[in-house]
Amino acid sequence: MQKELFRTILVAALLICIATPLFAADLDELQNKKNEIQEQINQTNEELSIVNEDLTENLRQIEKLDSNIKTNEESIVQMNDEISKIQEEVSKVEKELEEATIVYEKQKQLLDERLVEIYEAGETNYLEIVLGAKSISDFFATYYIVSELTSYDVELLEFVENKKNEIEQNKAKIDEQKKNLETQKRNLSKTEIALSNTRVLRQNYISKLSQEEQELQAKIDEYYAQVNLVEAEIRSLAKVVNFGEDYAGGTMQWPIPEHYHITxxxxxxxxxxxxxxKLHTGVDISASIGTEFKAIANGVVVKAEYNSAYGNMVVIDHGGGVQTLYAHGSEIVAKLGQVINAGEVVLKVGSTGYSTGPHAHFEVRVNGNPMNPLDYVSIPE
Known part of the structure; x- marks a missing residue:
């Protein structure tokens, strides 16, 4: 019986000895594969960063274009108003010109008739009429009538001349206004073309940048999907050398001895x-840079890497879907695939990733869902 038991233990030990190097080799291969994908992610992120910089710069250009569009639209409205006013003024002056021309033609005809009468009568007729008066009173009356007729002829002549000048001025004014109107229409056409071109340019900017960003983001999503597959394989391998039974609950050790202040x-x-x-998925424990950050229970390291948000981080799988996460470290101590015991150092406290200062960020996750760590660990009294 004892020999059988010994044989069983020996076989198990041999299997573990054989499995461990194979596991390590597979794990190294997977880690190398993951590192290659991570390099691709980093490179694509750099490309995306450049695109985002271009996007930011082009968004500034788009803002300028939007401002130009607004200015052009306002100019178009203003020019249309000016064109309407000029057209109204032209119509008004043309009407006045038409009326003045009618009056002018009538008065000119009357003046021509008077000039013909005077010419046919001769220049001495006025004097003969006056000298032919039969009395002093008749003389003065005749002289007054002749004077009035002469004054009327002069006024008629002046009126016709003034009306002629007015017509010429109105014609010149209309010509000037029509030139102005044509200039405004040309400016309006240019502004409308500029506005249309600006809108097309704006849309081209947005379409081009959006397409580039979407393509790069799709590449990153694809890479992360590959990373997730690799990590799933790593976790599967980790279970091969796990503790033989799932984590059954219970209180775990405090991760940073003698540092109990939660910030x-x-x-x-x-x-x-x-x-x-948003949800803060763990607890932050106050500690200085370099302080030892320790595993709270036995497990296997399934992640030991740098993350843009968590900084230097370690994830330990404790079985039963329970994992713990240690983040923002200044130095990663644990190795991927390492079978680790409670109390072993996995990380040293730092302020990497999204961090405002040195501290230890600690999480407990069950089947990937963040849980309150204080339900699993207790602050020592």
């Missing part, structure tokens, strides 16, 4: 960097 609890809050109101 930010699990729960909804305004993110100190992004300003977004």
């Amino acid at each position: 930010s609890n699990y729960g909804m809050r305004v993110h100190p960097i992004t300003g977004v109101y």
